[in-house]
Amino acid sequence: MSDRLQGTVMFELLGIPPQALFGQLLLGLINGSFYALLSLGLAVIFGLLNIINFAHGAQYMMGAFVAWMLLNYVGVSYWWALLLVPLVVGVFGVVIERLMISRLYHLDHLYGLLLTFGLALIIQGLFRNQYGISGLPYQIPSQLAGGQNLGFMFLPNYRGWVIFASLVVCLSTWFIIEKTRLGAYLRAATENPTLVGAFGINVPRLITLTYGFGVALAALAGVLAAPIYSVNPNMGADLIIVVFAVVVIGGMGSILGSIITGFGLGLVEGLTRVFYPEGSAVVIFVIMAIVLLIKPAGLFGRPA
Amino acid sequence: MAVETGSPAIAEPVSHAANGMARHHLYIFAALLAFGLVAPFVLYPVFLMKVMCFALFACAFNLLLGYGGLLSFGHAAFFGSASYVSAHAAKVWGLTPELAVLTGTIAGALLGLAIGALAIRRQGIYFAMVTLAFAQMVFFFSLQAPFTGGEDGIQAVPRGSLLGLVDLSPDRTLYYFVLAVVFLGLLLIYRIIHSPFGQVLKAIRENEPRAVSLGYRVNRYKLAVFVMSATLAGLAGATKAIVFQLASLTDVYWTMSGEVVLMTLLGGMGTVFGPLVGAAVIVTMQNYLATFGAWVTIIQGCIFVLGVLLFREGIVGVLSKWVKKPL
Numbered sequence: 001m002s003d004r005l006q007g008t009v010m011f012e013l014l015g016i017p018p019q020a021l022f023g024q025l026l027l028g029l030i031n032g033s034f035y036a037l038l039s040l041g042l043a044v045i046f047g048l049l050n051i052i053n054f055a056h057g058a059q060y061m062m063g064a065f066v067a068w069m070l071l072n073y074v075g076v077s078y079w080w081a082l083l084l085v086p087l088v089v090g091v092f093g094v095v096i097e098r099l100m101i102s103r104l105y106h107l108d109h110l111y112g113l114l115l116t117f118g119l120a121l122i123i124q125g126l127f128r129n130q131y132g133i134s135g136l137p138y139q140i141p142s143q144l145a146g147g148q149n150l151g152f153m154f155l156p157n158y159r160g161w162v163i164f165a166s167l168v169v170c171l172s173t174w175f176i177i178e179k180t181r182l183g184a185y186l187r188a189a190t191e192n193p194t195l196v197g198a199f200g201i202n203v204p205r206l207i208t209l210t211y212g213f214g215v216a217l218a219a220l221a222g223v224l225a226a227p228i229y230s231v232n233p234n235m236g237a238d239l240i241i242v243v244f245a246v247v248v249i250g251g252m253g254s255i256l257g258s259i260i261t262g263f264g265l266g267l268v269e270g271l272t273r274v275f276y277p278e279g280s281a282v283v284i285f286v287i288m289a290i291v292l293l294i295k296p297a298g299l300f301g302r303p304a
Numbered sequence: 305m306a307v308e309t310g311s312p313a314i315a316e317p318v319s320h321a322a323n324g325m326a327r328h329h330l331y332i333f334a335a336l337l338a339f340g341l342v343a344p345f346v347l348y349p350v351f352l353m354k355v356m357c358f359a360l361f362a363c364a365f366n367l368l369l370g371y372g373g374l375l376s377f378g379h380a381a382f383f384g385s386a387s388y389v390s391a392h393a394a395k396v397w398g399l400t401p402e403l404a405v406l407t408g409t410i411a412g413a414l415l416g417l418a419i420g421a422l423a424i425r426r427q428g429i430y431f432a433m434v435t436l437a438f439a440q441m442v443f444f445f446s447l448q449a450p451f452t453g454g455e456d457g458i459q460a461v462p463r464g465s466l467l468g469l470v471d472l473s474p475d476r477t478l479y480y481f482v483l484a485v486v487f488l489g490l491l492l493i494y495r496i497i498h499s500p501f502g503q504v505l506k507a508i509r510e511n512e513p514r515a516v517s518l519g520y521r522v523n524r525y526k527l528a529v530f531v532m533s534a535t536l537a538g539l540a541g542a543t544k545a546i547v548f549q550l551a552s553l554t555d556v557y558w559t560m561s562g563e564v565v566l567m568t569l570l571g572g573m574g575t576v577f578g579p580l581v582g583a584a585v586i587v588t589m590q591n592y593l594a595t596f597g598a599w600v601t602i603i604q605g606c607i608f609v610l611g612v613l614l615f616r617e618g619i620v621g622v623l624s625k626w627v628k629k630p631l
Contacts, residue, residue: 118604
């Protein structure tokens, strides 16, 4: 059901255990890159809006599709797509927030979850109607074709790029939120929106932009994913549930925590695929159960 | 924690808890039963049975959401796994249908106990995410486990004969078996809601810290209602497996969890009869739109969005306001 990379292909290609091990660790890092990017976006949105953005997976899928459309209908290259797609999908997010989500802030947070779930169904349904479920190919950009032989393993350039790009984006987000003035406003508004508003900062606009930023992160992840996974209307649906588990394990209290948990769980999943392939689909959920038993607030979460 | 902070809570006279059923509820139940008895002569029995199974599923879900204030996004796990166990029991172990349904229901209860015990350690949004994640785990298990038949599911489940005596293969005979199961399930849910236990649940939903300060062991109540809800969802799933002679991955996938939330939201969460109405509307819609493929998903999404934005009381919630009585 899942479009995440299945390790078996690698396994047969390489055959030799150490190489298989590194191959799986690489796949784990790649999956981890997406877990980190997506859980980071969820955490940023949750921090300020107090809602769980169920449409996050659908917005990630939109990112991949918009990149595909830009390439195939307009001829916009991958590199421009990296810049344009988050903008386009982010603006879509801003519109959604203004038109719908902003009407729910005075209600129980669960309504936000239900609303974004409905949005996810609509978006996925529309794309499925238009493009079917077979998946569309997206060429790896020519600059990143080929790979490096590292001696102990073969590293395709594009995969190395995905890990690098994800790390850069995650750390920049951390930097913006923890080290800049804008981030300080954001953190202050998370703690006490009324007081921050009293200081003359436009909190509703801050909230809208934050949602747009979170959505843009999901879309960027979608562009990065397009050449690796086939571009498919369901590509975000199963992924987002795993990301929810990642978020529960890490706790949404800390930005760095989300990043570390995302990459770490990707690696654990990769290792599981080497040593116990049958368990790789559920290992993250099992870890979630253990974390709930031992530290219910999550590894980096603050106790409620 | 209160889920329907948006809709003014309809005050239910506490006296009902002590004196059995409110009169207008009695009338509605009687009318439902009367309708249920004649319906298969007018409408297609298999369709009716499908509606009933989903109605029970939605009411079980509503017990947790509407009265316990807990939004589970993983109820497909109980519905689906009970339907697998029931199908397996009927087909491979050769149990009679009532025992197969019972076995499936117990499976739902046990799974509910395991997942519930972990999930109630987190509140609110996290609770929803945890239940969703565990349900996905159950889905992957069902995909890989040897006895579930993977993508094929368990097909050609025998309907068998009730207590080994009454052959349930004719649709109409089976219909009355399902009617009995579902109706008793609904009465049980009604009883739970209007018991002292149900009153404590509502207190926890409205103000959890206060319930704690009054000396209630909140987590025990939450776990109890979670297990009850999972058990009844299991009963619905187990019955559905016998009706359709099939247990498949659809029943355990997250879309099914979403559908039951939708039925409850549309009908009116926290109302006695809302989920029934919601289930009837959604199942009918799926029946008529089945040929349109992805449009069903899109329409369901639109109902979600409109329901949350404009129509939070649901159909029965609005009706209940008109007649000024809790329904």
